[in-house]
Amino acid sequence: MNFGIHPLLLVTFFPLVGVLVILFFKTQQKIAIRWTALATSLVTFGISLWMLAQFQPGTAGMQLELRVPWLRLDGLAIDFYLGVDGLSILMVLLTALLTPIAILSTWSAVEDRVKGFMIFFLLLEVGMTGVFLALDLVLFYVFWEFTLIPMYFLIGIWGGERRIYAAVKFFLFTMAGSLLMLLAILVIGFQTGTFAWSDLLEKRELFAAAQTWLFLAFGLAFAIKVPMFPLHTWLPDAHVEAPTAGSVILAGVLLKMGAYGFLRFNLPLFPEATVKFAPYMAILAIIGIIYGAAVSYAQKDMKKLVAYSSVSHLGFVVLGTFALTAQSVSGSVLQMVNHGLSTGALFLIVGMLYERRHTREMSAFGGVWKVVPVMGALMLVVTLSSMGLPGLNGFVGEFTILLGSFGSQALGSPWFAGVATLGVILAAVYLLVMFEKVFLGPVKVEANLTLKDLNVREIVTLVPLLILIFWIGLYPQPFFNLINPSVENLVSMVSSALLAAH
Amino acid sequence: MTQADFYSILPILTILLWALVLLVADLWIPKERKSMTALLAAVGLAVGVGLSLSQVGQTALTFKGMLMLDNFAVFLNIIFLVSGILAIALSYDYLKRMGIERGEYYVLLMFSIAGMMLLSQAYNLIVVFLAIEFLSIPLYILAGFARPRLESEEAALKYFLLGTFSSGFLLYGIALIFGATRSTGLEGIMASLSGGETNMVLFVAGAALMLVGFGFKVAVAPFHEWAPDVYQGSPTPASAFMAVSVKAAGFAVLLRIFLTAFPTLAQQLMPVAWGVAALTMLVGNVLAINQTNLKRLLAYSSIAHAGYLMMAFVSASNPAQTGQAVSAMLYYLVAYGLTTFGAWAVVVSLEQAEGKGLELEDYAGVGQKYPWLGAAMLVFMLSLSGIPLTIGFWGKFFLFRTTVEAGFTSLALVGLFTSLVSVFYYLRVVVYMFMRPGEPRVRRDGWLSLVAVGAAVAVVLLSVLPSRLLDIAAQAVLRLQ
Numbered sequence: 001m002n003f004g005i006h007p008l009l010l011v012t013f014f015p016l017v018g019v020l021v022i023l024f025f026k027t028q029q030k031i032a033i034r035w036t037a038l039a040t041s042l043v044t045f046g047i048s049l050w051m052l053a054q055f056q057p058g059t060a061g062m063q064l065e066l067r068v069p070w071l072r073l074d075g076l077a078i079d080f081y082l083g084v085d086g087l088s089i090l091m092v093l094l095t096a097l098l099t100p101i102a103i104l105s106t107w108s109a110v111e112d113r114v115k116g117f118m119i120f121f122l123l124l125e126v127g128m129t130g131v132f133l134a135l136d137l138v139l140f141y142v143f144w145e146f147t148l149i150p151m152y153f154l155i156g157i158w159g160g161e162r163r164i165y166a167a168v169k170f171f172l173f174t175m176a177g178s179l180l181m182l183l184a185i186l187v188i189g190f191q192t193g194t195f196a197w198s199d200l201l202e203k204r205e206l207f208a209a210a211q212t213w214l215f216l217a218f219g220l221a222f223a224i225k226v227p228m229f230p231l232h233t234w235l236p237d238a239h240v241e242a243p244t245a246g247s248v249i250l251a252g253v254l255l256k257m258g259a260y261g262f263l264r265f266n267l268p269l270f271p272e273a274t275v276k277f278a279p280y281m282a283i284l285a286i287i288g289i290i291y292g293a294a295v296s297y298a299q300k301d302m303k304k305l306v307a308y309s310s311v312s313h314l315g316f317v318v319l320g321t322f323a324l325t326a327q328s329v330s331g332s333v334l335q336m337v338n339h340g341l342s343t344g345a346l347f348l349i350v351g352m353l354y355e356r357r358h359t360r361e362m363s364a365f366g367g368v369w370k371v372v373p374v375m376g377a378l379m380l381v382v383t384l385s386s387m388g389l390p391g392l393n394g395f396v397g398e399f400t401i402l403l404g405s406f407g408s409q410a411l412g413s414p415w416f417a418g419v420a421t422l423g424v425i426l427a428a429v430y431l432l433v434m435f436e437k438v439f440l441g442p443v444k445v446e447a448n449l450t451l452k453d454l455n456v457r458e459i460v461t462l463v464p465l466l467i468l469i470f471w472i473g474l475y476p477q478p479f480f481n482l483i484n485p486s487v488e489n490l491v492s493m494v495s496s497a498l499l500a501a502h
Numbered sequence: 503m504t505q506a507d508f509y510s511i512l513p514i515l516t517i518l519l520w521a522l523v524l525l526v527a528d529l530w531i532p533k534e535r536k537s538m539t540a541l542l543a544a545v546g547l548a549v550g551v552g553l554s555l556s557q558v559g560q561t562a563l564t565f566k567g568m569l570m571l572d573n574f575a576v577f578l579n580i581i582f583l584v585s586g587i588l589a590i591a592l593s594y595d596y597l598k599r600m601g602i603e604r605g606e607y608y609v610l611l612m613f614s615i616a617g618m619m620l621l622s623q624a625y626n627l628i629v630v631f632l633a634i635e636f637l638s639i640p641l642y643i644l645a646g647f648a649r650p651r652l653e654s655e656e657a658a659l660k661y662f663l664l665g666t667f668s669s670g671f672l673l674y675g676i677a678l679i680f681g682a683t684r685s686t687g688l689e690g691i692m693a694s695l696s697g698g699e700t701n702m703v704l705f706v707a708g709a710a711l712m713l714v715g716f717g718f719k720v721a722v723a724p725f726h727e728w729a730p731d732v733y734q735g736s737p738t739p740a741s742a743f744m745a746v747s748v749k750a751a752g753f754a755v756l757l758r759i760f761l762t763a764f765p766t767l768a769q770q771l772m773p774v775a776w777g778v779a780a781l782t783m784l785v786g787n788v789l790a791i792n793q794t795n796l797k798r799l800l801a802y803s804s805i806a807h808a809g810y811l812m813m814a815f816v817s818a819s820n821p822a823q824t825g826q827a828v829s830a831m832l833y834y835l836v837a838y839g840l841t842t843f844g845a846w847a848v849v850v851s852l853e854q855a856e857g858k859g860l861e862l863e864d865y866a867g868v869g870q871k872y873p874w875l876g877a878a879m880l881v882f883m884l885s886l887s888g889i890p891l892t893i894g895f896w897g898k899f900f901l902f903r904t905t906v907e908a909g910f911t912s913l914a915l916v917g918l919f920t921s922l923v924s925v926f927y928y929l930r931v932v933v934y935m936f937m938r939p940g941e942p943r944v945r946r947d948g949w950l951s952l953v954a955v956g957a958a959v960a961v962v963l964l965s966v967l968p969s970r971l972l973d974i975a976a977q978a979v980l981r982l983q
Contacts, residue, residue: 071969073976076903113870138899142890149884152929156937164937168929175925179918182899186906186914 006066007051008082011092012129014044015099015122022118030114034107037118041100041125048096055089057481060489062135062198070139076189079196081136086486087263087333090479091132091256094340097464098252099125102245104461105348109244109355110158117158121245124150128253132260137185137195140265141178144221144257148174151246151254159241166234166241173234177221184217188269200269201493208272215273218266219281225258228281228318229288232311239307244351247303251310251347252340259317259336263329267321267490271497278322278410285322286419289315293426297433302350302360305434306343309386312423313339319420320401323411324498326484326491328404333483335397338472342386342394345465349379352458353438356451362434367443372453376439378462383435385469387427393472398424410498503565510564510571513553513579514619520546521612528605536603540594543608547586547615554579563625567687570625570758577832577978578622578754581839585747586615588843588953592739592850595947600855602648602737610640611743618751622758627676627686630755634672634719637751638665641744645736653857657735664718664728672715678708688763695766709767712759713774720752722778722812723785726805730793733801738853741797742846745804746839753811753835757828761818772819776913779816782809783920790927794862796849799927800842803886806924807838813917814901817908825976827908830900832975837885837897840964844957845882848875851950852942859943865931866940875944875951876935878958883928885961888921893961896968 018040025033055063062083071078084092103121110117127150130143148171156167187210189195192203207214224231235255239247267274292312299305317339320332352375354360369376381392388394402424405417443449454462472479508515524542531538554576562571589611597603617637624630642665646658680686682704683694694700714725721729733741760767786806793799814831818824852868853859869876885894898921905914934940964971 071972073969073972116873142895145890145895149889153936156933164933167937168926168933171929172922172926176922179922183902183906183911183914183918186899186903187911190903190907 006064007047007054008064008066008084008133011044011047011051011096012082012126012133014047015040015125018122019119022115022122025115027113027115030111033114033118034103037122038100038103040122041096041103044125045096045100048093051084052089052093055084055482057086058485060485061085065135067196070136077194077196078138079136080139081196082133083135084133086483087260087490088132089482090333090337091253091260092129094256094337095125095128095132095253098248098340098344101344101348101461101464102248102252104457105248105351106243106245107457109351113157117154120150120153121249124154124249128249128257131257135197137188137197137200137265139195141182141185145175145178147254147257151250154246155238155242158243158246161241162237163241166237169234170238173224173231174221177224177231180217181221184214188214197264204269211270211273212276215266215270215277218261218270219277222258222261222266223284225261226255226314226318227258227311228284228315229291229311232288232292235311236304236307239310240301240303244347244354247307247347247351248344251306252344255310255314256336256340259314259321259332262318262321263333263490267324268493271494272500274322274324274494275410275497278324279412279416281322282319282405282411282416285315285318286416286423287315288312288318289420289423290426293423293430297426297430300361300363302353302362302434302438303347305430306346306350309346309427309430310339310343312427313343313386315423316398316401316420319405319416323401323405323408323416324491324494325404325408325410326488328401328408329491330480330483330487331397331400331402331404333487334472334476334479335394335401337479338385338393338397341465341468341472342382345378345382345462345469346386348461348465349375349382352454357447362437364445365438365448366445367439367441368448368451369439370443371448371451374454374459378454378459378466379439380435381466381469382462383431385473387431388424391473393469393476396472396476506562507564507569510557510562510569510623511620513550513557513583514616514623516553517546517550517583517612517616517619520549521609521616524612525606525609528609531605536598536605537594539605539608540590543612544587544590546612547583547590550583550615551580551587554583563689567689568626568629569620569623571623573978574754574758574828575619575622577975578750579619581750581835582615582618582622582747585743585750585839585843586611589739589743591949591953592742592843592847593737594949595945596737596739596850596853599945600648600737604647607644607647610644614638614640614644614743615747618747621751622754624755624758625688627679627688627759630759631669631673631676634755635669637748638669638719641740641748644740644743645732647740648735648737651735651857653735654737655735657732660728661732661736668715668718668725670715671711671718675708675711675713675715678704678711682708688759691763695764706767706770709760709764709771710774713756713771716752716756717778720749720756720808720811721805722808723782723805726782726785726808729805730798730801733804734795734797738797738846738850741801742843742850745800745846746842749804749808749811750835750839753815753831756815757818757831760815761824761828765821769819772816775812775816775819776910779809779812780913780916782806782812783917784809787920787923787927791923793927796852796860796862796865796931799931800845800849803924803928804842806920807886809920810834810898810901810917811838813905813910813913816910816913817904820908823904823908827904829972829976829978830904832978833972834897834901836971836975837893837961837964840957841882841885841892841894841961844878844954844961845886847950847954847957848879848882851875851945851947851954853945854943862930862934863940864942865934866938866942867935868940868942868944869932869936870939871942872944874955878954879935880932881958881961883931887925887928889925891962891965893964893968896965896972900972
């Protein structure tokens with residue numbers, strides 16, 4: 001395979017071309033910088049579609065693998081190893097889709113230091129794509145940590161009032177988790193002599209004895225990122241302070257890195273420990289679902305509400321992951337995409353309201369549908385999608401997860417799914433309350449009478465998300481076709497451990 | 503003196519003679535053209551690098567077993583020489599600007615480097631002692647070079663008093679070991695140990711005293727107290743030089759003596775070294791949190807890094823891991839040295855007369871007004887905290903790897919948690935530079951920018967291709983046993 005045009009290499013590193021070009025612009029050339037960034041991210045999206053075209057949906061294993069030695073030293077073999085399968089392909093596509101959308105959303109929102117913003121944004125895309133494609137533990141760690149730096153700056157420079165606090169908290173929380181993961185990676189490397197994912201699967205016996213600790217070390221890093229209750233406290237701060245585009249990427253992609261990490265590493269590498277911890281992880285997930293929903297309901301600030309709703313929604317993803325049935329895991333993967341789409345769209349609309357009124361307090365709005373009907377209609381669709389109305393994407397994901405978890409042998413009780421179902425109802429409550437407070441009823445605040453409806457650019461940022469919301473809601477089969485073979489393979493790996501345990 | 507003897511010290515001799523000639527020649531160099539002296543000193547050091555490179559791959563025990571030439575020594579000599587060149591690049595404009603430009607500065611720097619090179623080749627405890635004095639005395643003077651500034655004089659006095667105090671420990675330790683083994687040469691000591699005719703009580707006491715002496719030199723806790731004051735008071739380029747090369751020299755001799763001559767002792771002293779390493783990492787990183795003066799912050803950071811280096815020393819006590827631990831330490835030294843010099847270069851470019859421009863507030867707005875300088879400092883801070891895509895990450899990676907493999911997972915855990923602490927204060931610098939508005943005053947100087955940006959580029963590039971340097975570090979180790 002030709003090294004220069006390998007699709008995975010290209011999809012990961014193409015944004016760097018944009019970074020290089022932007023470096024040559026002057027700080028004042030904001031428009032040129034924005035267009036360059038947008039064009040770069042659109043081309044990257046095109047490349048990701050090209051990658052999709054080369055992907056064989058029916059196969060379970062890794063595809064389009066690229067593996068070159070990176071570092072060789074006595075007893076140490078670190079590879080530059082990329083590959084894609086059903087677990088990661090949708091994540092890469094989601095990243096490539098959300099980045100241009102987020103960039104487009106900053107057109108009028110970010111006026112200050114545009115050059116730096118776009119550079120960090122494109123660097124962030126490199127890091128995120130790398131996380132989803134890396135199959136060498138050290139390479140994965142490098143990408144994983146690397147995503148911290150641009151996001152830290154996006155929050156810290158372009159964020160709200162308490163941005164520095166939020167940025168540092170974000171950095172330290174994530175770092176705390178990943179340092180233990182680094183230690184676990186070193187231990188695995190020491191015991192097997194390799195860091196490559198596929199080799200580790202074969203040599204699993206070598207570190208099987210230590211897998212409880214390894215599971216916990218990896219799990220902590222991922223649980224902080226997801227975030228799972230009680231490690232979620234960095235998330236509301238980061239979300240509220242981050243600029244809109246940052247929130248979109250944070251909710252849409254960065255949180256998925258944690259959930260993806262569970263699927264990619266914890267489940268296949270430590271199956272016995274996974275089975276052992278599955279009920280506990282599920283309990284934490286359910287606490288997260290209910291707690292996130294309850295706290296969301298109590299919020300007055302729309303962005304905070306959406307941020308806490310992420311804690312609740314990601315709880316479903318974790319529940320599905322640790323229910324360990326093919327159905328529930330597939331649902332989790334799809335729900336990761338769904339959450340990216342609907343929460344991304346929610347953050348975008350909240351950001352648009354904020355740009356117009358410079359407040360996110362729900363009490364400052366009310367009845368604005370009459371003034372901004374297009375925004376109101378789109379918001380309604382997005383809200384319904386987020387709360388899981390049948391016919392829209394959220395329903396497909398959550399329903400599959402709940403159905404899969406209901407009969408889960410690993411959890412051993414239908415109560416998990418039963419309690420989680422409450423979360424769906426609660427989501428309807430807090431989301432509809434928000435919608436009602438902001439869009440319905442009479443216009444209470446005079447300033448809202450002159451609100452401008454969405455312009456063409458804003459509609460363009462939302463339309464791709466809405467198309468996918470309907471597509472997945474009405475005809476999810478093509479997506480499941482991509483996911484299922486790899487998920488079935490993954491579940492079969494874990495289920496042997498499950499059989500041994502029961 | 504045989505030809506082999508002569509050849510083994512050729513780089514040291516060259517540097518020494520060059521410095522002596524320069525000391526005299528400087529008298530005829532007019533006051534406004536002291537850049538000549540700087541340039542000549544740098545050329546001398548560059549010649550030294552060339553000569554050292556020609557010694558790569560040779561192993562020779564010379565001067566009747568007093569000196570050892572091996573790749574380990576050559577590797578370190580090159581570190582010393584290069585950091586000397588970098589220190590000159592930082593000093594040239596700084597001295598002029600602060601009004602303390604005198605030719606002796608460069609000569610003293612060269613003397614100190616010659617001492618360090620002698621130390622890295624020393625194979626006899628007497629030579630070790632002489633070399634340590636030889637490298638330290640010029641540094642005492644350099645620390646006070648900014649006289650009559652009070653802080654500088656204070657730094658010099660503190661450094662001198664504590665330095666001589668630690669030399670006392672060292673000398674007493676050497677005397678006890680001589681008493682125990684009837685030899686000061688490492689070969690003689692080894693022979694005595696394997697012959698079983700050593701008085702072990704005296705021997706252990708001597709070794710422990712030597713460890714204390716070296717502990718002072720490399721500033722590990724609890725012998726670290728002098729470092730922040732000295733680094734703060736000394737002329738900044740001199741602090742940078744001390745932070746890198748003295749540390750390298752100290753660890754070099756620590757490894758050489760304890761792993762070559764006292765291998766059995768290494769295991770007995772291991773718990774002590776373990777405690778020192780853990781304490782140093784804790785103390786350095788925790789005390790750095792509250793620092794608002796950049797020079798003090800970097801001083802505490804250098805203490806913390808001495809703790810990480812100590813971790814490699816602990817791992818080296820496991821015989822199966824010795825080679826790997828030493829190469830990890832050498833790699834870490836290079837990573838640390840490169841990054842530290844870069845960071846100090848940024849500090850030098852912001853420093854104003856009378857010790858102004860060193861507070862964190864003075865860094866506000868640097869990232870916005872001087873994006874390249876800010877980006878360089880960002881790279882250094884990330885590298886010092888060990889975040890990927892910097893050479894500092896690989897330094898920590900190899901260090902923690904060897905620590906885990908040598909069976910000291912709990913020490914690695916301490917290291918990991920303290921590096922989490924370190925992230926906090928390194929990020930604080932970044933916060934000030936990029937997230938606070940301000941009007942920073944930056945000195946534009948070609949050499950400074952070259953060091954800062956060059957080091958930043960090297961830190962990133964070497965992280966993408968880390969293996970070549972590690973190969974070299976690995977080869978530097980083979981002749982140690």
